[in-house]
Amino acid sequence: MNARQPGNVVILGTGATGYTAAKVLRAEGFTGDITLIGNERGATYRRPAVSKELLLGTKSIDQVVLGPEIDDVLVRAGVTATAITDSAVQLDDGDSVPFDTLLLATGSRARQLDLPGSGHAFTLRSATDVAPLHADILRTGSLLVIGGGLIGCEAAAAARALGAEVTVVEAASAPLNRIAPQSVSRMYRELHADNGIEIHTDVAVTEIEKQTDGTLRATARDGRAWCAGTVLVSAGSVPNTELAADLGLDTRSGILVDASMQTSAAGIYAAGDVAEVPNTVLGGTYRSEHWNGAIDQATRAARSILGLDVGPLDVPWGWSTQHGINLQFAGWTSASDEFVVVRGSIEERRFTACAVRENTLVGAIGVGYPKDIRQVRSRIANRDHIDRDLLGQDWLDQPHAVVR
Ligand SMILES: Cc1cc2nc3c(=O)[nH]c(=O)nc-3n(C[C@H](O)[C@H](O)[C@H](O)COP(=O)(O)OP(=O)(O)OC[C@H]3O[C@@H](n4cnc5c(N)ncnc54)[C@H](O)[C@@H]3O)c2cc1C
Structure with a gap:
């Protein structure tokens, strides 16, 4: 391997990107210290299972763990980074972790809707979101999903399989419209209808109200309204770029990186859902927001940290399982x-x-x-x-x- 060996590498984020980068660093022979910091507790799991097997209850968290512990990696789980300087990460437990090289793998969080009553609704991003949502769906027997994207539609399918009455409302004119042409959206609408789920489109929810009988009523701008025992807001995600922006790194929708995952500051890299990478095919930049992008970019980041060749970025691809x-x-x-x-x-x-x-x-x-x-x-x-x-x-x- 190339001789470039930073003294230590700190990786912020214990999702697929952070875990994979640590694994690749060791696999490529890096002998310095690696510290993996993240605010979730427990081992890194396959996040795609959150809206599928975990919500369905067909698998436990232990069955969707990404891999074994990596030798010689110090994992600081359950702590939040509150600030980054050009040489250290400050943690909410008072510690400061110095770095030679930093990889930002902070991913995204679920987008919250800023409307009256949104506090009554669930969001779905992490393993800890699943159990309360699963229990509430079983308790109430009905679910309204606000947002007909991939995760909203997957959660709808899982809730239906749990026996709930399920309705999906979507702000755009078709479900899955960010990735699918109208013909495929139509097919999905029919697939959900065949499974007893109605999808309503062009719905701008303006309020969620708790009724006297405990059910929730979501009202749309045009006066339409839907009632359900449980409401899930699945309105996309927001990349966790704040610490990078405070440090002065170039950010747009995500943290801007080049094809080797290098940010605008020397020694600081970003990868996975939080990174905005060059689109070498169409020009411009994009965020992958899919599992394989996280794995590919983590591998590239680790190799670039070590001065190894990274080759061209993968063309992104993803999948979704519904019904x-x-x-x-x-x-x-x-x-x-x-x-x-x-x-x-x-x-x-x-x-x-x-x-x-x-x-x-x-x-x-x-x-x-x-x-x-x-x-x-x-x-x-x-x-x-x-x-x-x-x-x-x-x-x-x-x-x-x-x-x-
Ligand atoms: C419900 C769901 C279903 C999905 N299904 C699919 C699918 O079927 N197919 C597919 O291709 N993709 C799917 N995806 C997308 C895929 O899971 C993500 O692209 C991938 O997990 C991103 O990994 P990441 O490590 O970059 O980010 P994340 O997994 O978001 O990990 C980032 C980690 O950093 C932590 N963190 C953030 N800020 C801080 C801080 N300040 N201090 C400490 N820790 C911090 C976060 O809590 C998190 O643990 C799905 C995503 C979700 C949410």
Whole structure:
């Protein structure tokens, strides 16, 4: 390995990014001190399980732990960093932890809605959020989910499987609209309807009120209202950038980094949900907000800290499981509204659809053909020029359909 060895590395955040970076540092032969600091207690777990197996109750936290303890890593769990200077992290227990190199892996938190009565609602981000929500759903037997994105829809499906009556309200005109074209959103609406869940769109909730019978009533700006025993707000996430911004690091939506995860300050890196990385395909920057992005960026950060080659950034991809259907998506599906179905059919809930922009493949979304998504990722990375007439024949024998 390259000879660059900082004396010590402090990693802030014990999620997938922090854990993976510590593991890779040791695997690459780093012999200095590593301190992993985080405000959650217990071992690092697979956060995607929060809105799936953990909420359903089919797995316990011990069954979704990311990996074993890493040799020779000092873990400071259950403490919050309150400030960062250019050489130390201040903790809320009064300690100050000095660093030569710092990796910010502070992730995101659930977005709260600033409206009257929002204190009656749950949010869902961490393992500690799950048990009270699970218990309340079983107690009341009904759930209203405010927010029809991936996590809201997954939580709705889990609550339905628990036997609750479930309704989803979404501010946009379609569920999953950040990643899915209208045709796929429609399919998801039908999938949820088949499972007894209604999704209402264009709903701007303005108030949540507790009724005299203990149920909650959410009222929308246009006067529509829904009642349920339990309300979950699933309105996206907010990256934890405050400490970085206070330190003077460049931030935008996340902490700005280059392709080697280096922030605007020497010796300080950021990775995972909190990092805003260069988009080498479309230009600009983006935050991954998906599991594989966290693992890839953590690996890159650890290797760059050690002066090792990191190669190009992975094309992002993620997945979601709802009612037993596994959706996968890659690239930047929101960068185009032209999708070509290259395999299967959306109506049959088994398909691969590619997002094409100016004859370039920019994203893909699909159910049932994970190999397609892998293949699309390398084509996106290569910035392959797409002859749209060949796209269908290339991957399929049958002619393709252009959908909106
Ligand atoms: C409910 C849910 C379901 C998901 N499902 C999927 C899925 O199906 N597929 C997929 O691809 N992705 C999914 N994701 C996204 C994926 O889990 C995240 O992208 C990934 O976990 C991000 O990891 P991270 O380590 O960067 O951030 P995080 O996991 O957020 O970890 C950051 C850690 O830092 C801690 N921290 C923050 N500030 C401080 C501080 N000041 N002091 C101390 N500690 C601090 C936080 O408490 C947290 O423990 C899901 C996310 C959620 C919330």
